[in-house]
């Protein structure tokens with residue numbers, strides 16, 4: 001499962017660097033929402049392809065996405081199911097071509113707000129861990145959770 005693979009990559013980064021791969025717009029004391037689009041930059045960090053001369057987070061250039069499949073191109077410009085490398089841009093898309101959403105435990109308290117309202121109603125507001133990864137699933141709508149993919153049980 002791609003989402004679980006992204007979560008594993010983030011955990012491996014955390015275990016190597018003792019910090020999470022945070023995007024520059026993070027707010028101190030809060031968790032951070034980001035995604036796997038090229039614009040967000042998270043996948044660039046995890047792929048070990050940050051350009052030299054920039055303030056790299058993955059200073060050892062480790063490719064944490066090595067075990068992830070490359071995306072397939074189902075139509076010109078439309079990629080599905082894996083890592084997309086286009087020039088200097090790196091992103092990761094689900095089986096339907098959408099970026100994954102990622103919520104990072106940027107305040108390092110071990111708790112992350114569960115984005116799924118039904119699970120919040122049943123189990124309470126938090127999940128425990130360093131990151132959550134989910135995608136909108138086949139219908140492309142994030143708020144229809146029944147068909148969303150997610151990295152937690």
Ligand SMILES: [Ca+2]
Nearest residue numbers: 031105109111
């Ligand atoms: Ca937290």
Ligand SMILES: [Ca+2]
Nearest residue numbers: 136137141144
């Ligand atoms: Ca959905």
